[in-house]
Amino acid sequence: VTDLEELRDRMQRFTTERDWERFHDPKSLVLALVGEVGELSELLQWLPADQVVDLANSEPLRSRLGEELADVLLYLLRLADVLNIHLGDAARQKMLRSEERFPADQVRSVAPLKFEPYT
Ligand SMILES: [Mg+2]
Numbered sequence: 221v222t223d224l225e226e227l228r229d230r231m232q233r234f235t236t237e238r239d240w241e242r243f244h245d246p247k248s249l250v251l252a253l254v255g256e257v258g259e260l261s262e263l264l265q266w267l268p269a270d271q272v273v274d275l276a277n278s279e280p281l282r283s284r285l286g287e288e289l290a291d292v293l294l295y296l297l298r299l300a301d302v303l304n305i306h307l308g309d310a311a312r313q314k315m316l317r318s319e320e321r322f323p324a325d326q327v328r329s330v331a332p333l334k335f336e337p338y339t
Pocket of ligand 1: 256259287288291
């Protein structure tokens with residue numbers, strides 16, 4: 221069992237034990253996910269871009285970023301589970317496609333926006 225599968229199953233158990241499946245339709249989960257991405261964005265929005273990595277290495281920002289990233293991951297896992305999509309497999313397939321599409325020796329140091337839209 222991978223870390224992702226363990227977290228997926230734990231989210232499933234958390235939901236079932238509270239009788240919250242009725243609220244976890246895909247639309248509601250997407251909105252919850254977007255809400256958490258918003259909370260993550262809020263932590264970074266006015267920080268100078270060239271200082272974010274340094275600032276993120278110190279408290280309290282470090283802990284807050286960890287919390288919001290975790291919220292995003294957990295809702296993403298729950299959404300995939302409700303849609304019967306194995307997120308680990310889907311991500312591995314996507315990585316494989318990206319590795320084939322963007323051979324390192326051909327695209328090194330070239331910004332992705334110079335390529336056709338990435339889907
Ligand atoms: Mg949150």
